[in-house]
Amino acid sequence: MRKLRLIGIGTGNPEHLTLQAVGALESVEVVFILDKGEAKAELLRLRREICERFITRPFRFVVAQDPERDRNPGDYAAAVEAWHTARAVLYETLILRELAAGACGAILVWGDPALYDSTLRIIDRIVARGHLPLDYDVIPGISxxxxxxxxxxxxxxxxxxxxxxxxxxxxxxxxxxxxxxxxxxxxxxxxxxxxxxxxxxxxxxxxxxxxxxxxxxxxxxxxxxxxxxxxxxxxxxxxxxxxxxxxxxxxx
Incomplete structure (x- = not known):
């Protein structure tokens, strides 16, 4: 069974991390990050900075290109559904390939995972697909x-x-x-x-x-x-x- 931690990291200030979040990072061996392109490279840099500051054990970054999303769809709900499905397939593939059985990985979530973020729904999709046995928990963050x-x-x-x-x-x-x-x-x-x-x-x-x-x-x-x-x-x-x-x- 693989373990995944969804960690709320606040709004960009490393000091927003709670003690619970810092403790959770110390258990992580792989950090999964979706690259949103050059325009948002700063968001990737901030995630790296947080990990390098708070993870003292050996770990790896696994970075993949975020699936494209239609920003001006005729059917908003259908466009979001397609985007979430593409993200679920991508994360499932990355976790299977990059995270060994029994190991612990993390996804760093901007703000709080429960408030206007898609990560929880995407992980629920992965679990529902049934191809990847996965245990996961959620660490709240400052929104x-x-x-x-x-x-x-x-x-x-x-x-x-x-x-x-x-x-x-x-x-x-x-x-x-x-x-x-x-x-x-x-x-x-x-x-x-x-x-x-x-x-x-x-x-x-x-x-x-x-x-x-x-x-x-x-x-x-x-x-x-x-x-x-x-x-x-x-x-x-x-x-x-x-x-x-x-x-x-x-x-x-």
């Missing part, structure tokens, strides 16, 4: 949601209030009518014109790292600046990871 709140020094919710966590795609037609505090992730091209300009936005990119950028204010006043900063940062780094909290005016 961009937590990092955003920490950088802005805010509580995510109002007293006793709910938090809605969703994606940029899901708010294309606006927020829920009763939304109080909405965290938006995976928004590749944030456009705010259709939203209430009196919302307060807390935005952050490269959270927790030396490249962190944060901005907060009335949405109608800072939306343009956020889009400008975002475009400049993407052009400079070749990639961007950002998230934001939208908070409705307190009308009590």
């Amino acid at each position: 961009s949601v937590q990092a955003l709140a920490a950088s802005h020094r805010i509580a995510l919710n109002r007293i006793g209030g709910p938090i809605h966590i969703t994606t940029g795609r899901a708010i294309a037609d606006g927020l829920k009518p009763d939304a109080e505090s909405t965290v938006v992730m995976l928004d590749g091209d944030p456009r705010f014109e259709h939203l209430d300009p009196d919302l307060t936005i807390y935005w952050g990119a490269y959270l927790g790292t030396a490249n962190e950028i944060i901005l907060a204010g009335r949405l109608g006043a800072v939306a343009g600046e956020i889009r400008r900063l975002r475009a400049e940062a993407r052009a400079h780094h070749g990639w961007i990871m950002d998230t934001y909290l939208l908070r409705a005016p307190d009308r009590r």
